[in-house]
Every structure is written in structure tokens, then in C-alpha cells.
Amino acid sequence: MKPENSPSAPPEKKQPIWKALASVNLTIFLLIFLxxxxxxxxxxxxxxxxxLYIQNYGYGTYQFxxxxxxxxxxxxxxxxxxxxxxxxxxxxxxxxxxxxxxxxVFPKEKRLDEKAVLARPGTRAxxxxxxxxxxxxxxxxxxxxxLGDLNETTAGSTTILWREKGRLSRLGVYVVHLSVVIFYIxxxxxSLGGFRSSxxxxxxxxxxxxxxxxxxxxYKLGFALRVDKFEAQFYPTGEPKDYRSDVTIIEKGQPVxxxxxxxxxxxxxxxxxxxxxxxxxxxxxxELNLVDKTSGKTIPLSVPFGQEAILPDGLGxxxxxxxxxxxxxxxxxVQMLLTSPEGGQTDFWIFKNDPDFGRISKLPYxxxxxxxxxxxxxxxxxxxxxxxxxxxxxxxxxxxxxxxxFFMSHRKIWAVLEKKGEGTTVTIGGQTxxxxxxxxxxxxxxxxxxxxxDIK
Amino acid sequence: MNVILFKLTLLLYLAATAGYLVYIISQQKPAxxxxxxxxxxxxxxxxxxxxxxxxxxxxAPVTNLHESLSFFAWxxxxxxxxxxVRYKVKNLGAFATPIATLSMxxxxxxxxxxxxxxxxxxxxxxxxxxxxxxxAYGILAVAACAxxxxxxxxxQIKKKKFGAFYQRLPSLEVLDAINYRCLTIGFPLLTxxxxxxxxxxxxxxxxxxxxxxxxxxxxxxxxxxxxxxxxRLAVGWRGxxxxxxxxxxxxxxxxxxxxxxxxxxxxxxxxxxxx
Numbered sequence: 001m002k003p004e005n006s007p008s009a010p011p012e013k014k015q016p017i018w019k020a021l022a023s024v025n026l027t028i029f030l031l032i033f034l035x036x037x038x039x040x041x042x043x044x045x046x047x048x049x050x051x052l053y054i055q056n057y058g059y060g061t062y063q064f065x066x067x068x069x070x071x072x073x074x075x076x077x078x079x080x081x082x083x084x085x086x087x088x089x090x091x092x093x094x095x096x097x098x099x100x101x102x103x104x105v106f107p108k109e110k111r112l113d114e115k116a117v118l119a120r121p122g123t124r125a126x127x128x129x130x131x132x133x134x135x136x137x138x139x140x141x142x143x144x145x146x147l148g149d150l151n152e153t154t155a156g157s158t159t160i161l162w163r164e165k166g167r168l169s170r171l172g173v174y175v176v177h178l179s180v181v182i183f184y185i186x187x188x189x190x191s192l193g194g195f196r197s198s199x200x201x202x203x204x205x206x207x208x209x210x211x212x213x214x215x216x217x218x219y220k221l222g223f224a225l226r227v228d229k230f231e232a233q234f235y236p237t238g239e240p241k242d243y244r245s246d247v248t249i250i251e252k253g254q255p256v257x258x259x260x261x262x263x264x265x266x267x268x269x270x271x272x273x274x275x276x277x278x279x280x281x282x283x284x285x286x287e288l289n290l291v292d293k294t295s296g297k298t299i300p301l302s303v304p305f306g307q308e309a310i311l312p313d314g315l316g317x318x319x320x321x322x323x324x325x326x327x328x329x330x331x332x333x334v335q336m337l338l339t340s341p342e343g344g345q346t347d348f349w350i351f352k353n354d355p356d357f358g359r360i361s362k363l364p365y366x367x368x369x370x371x372x373x374x375x376x377x378x379x380x381x382x383x384x385x386x387x388x389x390x391x392x393x394x395x396x397x398x399x400x401x402x403x404x405x406f407f408m409s410h411r412k413i414w415a416v417l418e419k420k421g422e423g424t425t426v427t428i429g430g431q432t433x434x435x436x437x438x439x440x441x442x443x444x445x446x447x448x449x450x451x452x453x454d455i456k
Numbered sequence: 457m458n459v460i461l462f463k464l465t466l467l468l469y470l471a472a473t474a475g476y477l478v479y480i481i482s483q484q485k486p487a488x489x490x491x492x493x494x495x496x497x498x499x500x501x502x503x504x505x506x507x508x509x510x511x512x513x514x515x516a517p518v519t520n521l522h523e524s525l526s527f528f529a530w531x532x533x534x535x536x537x538x539x540x541v542r543y544k545v546k547n548l549g550a551f552a553t554p555i556a557t558l559s560m561x562x563x564x565x566x567x568x569x570x571x572x573x574x575x576x577x578x579x580x581x582x583x584x585x586x587x588x589x590x591x592a593y594g595i596l597a598v599a600a601c602a603x604x605x606x607x608x609x610x611x612q613i614k615k616k617k618f619g620a621f622y623q624r625l626p627s628l629e630v631l632d633a634i635n636y637r638c639l640t641i642g643f644p645l646l647t648x649x650x651x652x653x654x655x656x657x658x659x660x661x662x663x664x665x666x667x668x669x670x671x672x673x674x675x676x677x678x679x680x681x682x683x684x685x686x687x688r689l690a691v692g693w694r695g696x697x698x699x700x701x702x703x704x705x706x707x708x709x710x711x712x713x714x715x716x717x718x719x720x721x722x723x724x725x726x727x728x729x730x731x
Binding site for chain 2: 024025027028031032034035038039041042046074173186187196235237239240241242243262263264265266273275277381383385387388391392395398399402403406407434437
């Protein structure tokens, strides 16, 4: 009865799962499967109204596609599961290999596998008449490069001079893997702790909250954003040049920040970012001329859009209801609501180009629309993305990691000095974990340098 | 001015393509040398075309299909010349110059007028993002050329046809090495392209990633090349499979570049501005 000697079950059970997750074949399968699924999402329009799918594909196909979540593929459970699996695969692969690589990158002592070197020292050999110690002394200044110290290993009568560089570059690929994990964190942080919404604000309007999409919930900004001015600039050709909203941030009734929001130049305040997304025009006020039918006297009257203006001589009030660019093919027209002092209401249209069409004869005036004053509203996208710093960190790490992985290598270069009779044979060789061609070129250079040198 | 230079470049590329075809058929060394010289001259004028257009437009000329196809051809010829110098390979030009010429020809049929830059493209990310992406396209197109040559050469060997065509192509080892070298340059560029695109998207549209078709396809090609790299580095695939993957990879890239803009139009936010 020695329980510690009996094989413990859990590790053995874990092993196959660990092995499966540590497999590069799984990585390749997941990468390709994710790629192909993503393509499907670009071929089937995503998040469209059901009616559109039924019309285009038929009801049965619609149900089928919907049951596989192919209509909102990138947010589907199975797609997320695959992404999660890829992350697990990457983490397991990394930890699995990192232990081994760590020992190579940070060895307890500098070492060279002499047996391997002596078995295949290389093909570039030189013969010298002098004995090894003389040759060694002559070789030292040539072999001592800028990078890495020259090491010496002796095996019997053979001396190996060698140097090593780029051990750390073996970690580059794990930096890339780490950056991928950081992107996952960025995505999770933004979807859990962030929101995205949009808001249309006329000039002068103030936003203190935004409505969260697909909900009735308002998100309180914690401050207010006032749109002071919106400006759309155009090139002489009519192409858009610049969209710009001048805004003021107001906190506790006090303006704290003035700035502008332009395309490509968002404004961030307290973690909430405002992006210039769209714009439009809306009627601000309707300018009328009231022309006295008998005297011809003209009285100007401005009716704010959607509001009332008081008519002169106690004739009641006039409210503007609608302003349309084209009514009954007769051009721009406005719809007004007249409330008499007694409370009776009549609505009527005034055509800008034909003031006498359908006029109201009861009143002693003719109404002439001189101008529908328009204002701009600006369409802002509002977002809070706690993941942004992670995106930047991930991007920087990924670029650094990839640069190290692809453009640096772990190399060893050696010269094997063997005593041959009275003289010495020197063999130049090396090994690298990638870019064999680069190493060969380096060795060629070294070989050439040694041939040219005046060592006897 | 840039249009005149552009036409001159196209003529030189046409001449280089013809020269390479003569070379690969007749195997006359002078033809190959002349073709290379003409290709280098073409590349020189092409570089001038792009610089002049940059000054005439006032922005990096990578904003519409005419400019992008031309820039892609430039990157492809540049990538080819680099590999040619590095590996001293025979006949790679016979595969690379026709593609570049075709791209230039397509570019020449499109409107060349310089247009004022829309607000969404007014960003320091435009030259970085677009240039990096097209350099990636160029060098990965060279990888695909090497892949095609690999498959042809392998066929020759399998059929034991060590005839004229066999002599004209580099060895399988060299072609595989070129394939890998292009991948190790192209993949980092592709990565920088996708990252800068995401950072720019956040500034311009308010979201790093919205699964827009262009974004999705760029991810698809990135995932594909990532898979190819893992095959090569971790599993040890070589040769034939890697060659096929390089060709399919270019297909995915070309769809990202052209297919999404031309075929999936209307679904994506880029539709308004061409590429």
C-alpha cells in the first residue's frame, strides 16, 4: 500500500486533451476554418431584416441559415467558440514550447554541443603550417566580432572557437502570441465595459445621454456635449472637403473644454469618444411676409419650426407643422396651423412659388414664404472602448515580435582547430534556427577573410 | 505629366514582358539581359510616375483603382528585382512582368484624373496603411510566381522531362527558398497593414473592427498566410504544398484588393471611395 507509487489518474487523463490543444495541426485547422467561415459571412449579407432573406432565398433557406446563425455569423456562438479554441490552442502551444525554449535562451552556462559540431564541422576548411596555439592567436582578432564574446571549448586535442548571437530572438514568436492574447483582451474589454451609439444634434443642442442601440436604456455621459456649430466644406467641384462640429464640453454647468470633431479627428473626454459620422439639414424657422390685402402693407413674421408665432391685430396664432421641398410638383411648401382667438383650428399649405394657391380668404393677409431657414444637425458616433490601450499595446508588441521573428535569428558560428601533423586544420561552420542562406553568406565572408589573411 | 510617365512605364513593361517571353522560348541570353534592362528602366520611370503624381495630387497616390493598380505593379516589379538580385534566378521575370503589365494595362483604362481628397482619406494613416499593404501584395505576388514556377518545374521532374524548359527554371530548392523569403517579408507587411488599417478605422469610423467585407477579407488572407507560416515553421511543410498555398494566398489577396471593391459593392463602407 504505497499510494504515492501508484500512477495518479488525473494527469494521464489530462494529457490527451493537452496534447490535442498543443497541436499545430489544430492551429492550422482553426485558422483555415475561421478564414472560410469569415468568407461565408461576406457572401451572405449580415444582420439584414428577415423579410429580405425570405424574399431572396425563400423561407426554408432563411430558416436553415438562421438556425446555423449564418445571418449574424461573427457574433454566433460557434464562431466565438472557435475563436476561444484558437486562443486556448495558442496559449497551450506557447506554454508547451516555451519551457523548452527558455532553457535554450537562458542556459545556466554557455555551452556548445561539441559532438554535433565535430560530427558536422562544415565544409570550409583551411590548412596552416603553424601549430594550433599559434593559429589560434592569429585567428582571435578576426573571429572576435562586435556581437557576442568568443568562447573556447576543448575536446581532446581539438579546440573550438565559437560565438553565439540572437538567443533572445527565439522569444519573438511568443511575443507575437502574447500580442494576439492582448487583442482578445481588448475585444472582451470593449464588449463588456464599452458601448457604441450615435446621436444627431442640431446646432445649439446639448447631449447629456445617449441611447444604447437595441435597448431603451439611456447611457448617462456624466457631462454634457453642446454643439456650437456645424460646418460642411466643399471643393469647387462639389466634392466634400471637410465636416466639422465645434463643440463644448460642459460639466456641472461650467464649460470645461472647447474643441472640434472632424472626420479622422475624434474628440475624447473622460474615456468617451465622439466621432464625426454624418450630418444633415433641418428647417429652423419659416420666414413669412404678411401682405395686407387692402393697404398692401407688409409685415414680416418669423415662425420657429414646430412652434407658434402670434399674428398681429389679435387674429390668433400660427404654428408651423411641416416644410417640404416639393409638394404636388409645385415646389417647396410649408404647412401651417392657424388657431383663431376663439379656438378654432385650420391647417393649410403655403406654396413658396405660388402664394395665392389655396389661400385662406378669411384673413386680411396674403402669406408669402420668403425663406425656410435651415440649420445643420451633426451626426456623431459616441463610443466608449476600454480596449483601446490594449489594441495599441497589442499592435506594437505584434510588430516588434514579428520583426524579431522574421529578421533575427539565433546563430552559432565556430572554427574547429585540429592538429594535423605539425600543422593545423581550421574548419569554419555554423548553425542557425532560420535564414540558412544568410548564415552561408556570413560564413563565406569569414572564409574569404581568413583566406586573405597572412596567417601561415 | 504623371500620365505621360505612366504611359511610358506601361510601354517599357510591355517591352520587358515581350523580351522575357523571347528569352524563355529562345533561351538567348542577350534577350534576357535586354528584358531585365528594360524592366529596370520601367521601374525607374514608374517610380518617377508615382513621385510626380504625389506632388501633383498633394497626397500619396493610392486612393483610387487607377493609382492602386499602378502602385501594385510597382511593388511587384520592385519585389521581383529584389529577389532577382538576391537569388540571381533565371526567368522569374517571365512570370512577374506579365502580371505587372496586366495590372498597369487595367490601370491605364481607368480614369486618371486627380481628384480632391475626401475627408475620410485625409489622414496620416493613408500613406502608411496603403503603401505597406501594396508592398505586401507585391512581394506576395512574387511568392506566388515562384509557386507557379515550382509546380511547373516539379512536373518536369516527375515526368522526367529534363529538356529545355527544365533548364530554364531555377531548382526546386531555390524556388522554395524564394517562396519562403517572400513570405517572411510579405507577412510582416501584411500584419502592419491590417494593424494600421484597424487603428485608422477607429479614428475614421469609430470602430477598430466591424466585420466589413474589406476588413473580413483582409483577415481571411492574413489567417491564410498565418496558417501557411505555421505549416512551414512548426510542421515543416516544404515545396509543393507551400507553393500551392502561396498561389491560393495571392488569390485571397487579390480578392481583398479588387473583388471586395468590385463585386461586394454596396455592402461595405469603402464603396464611396473606390478601393
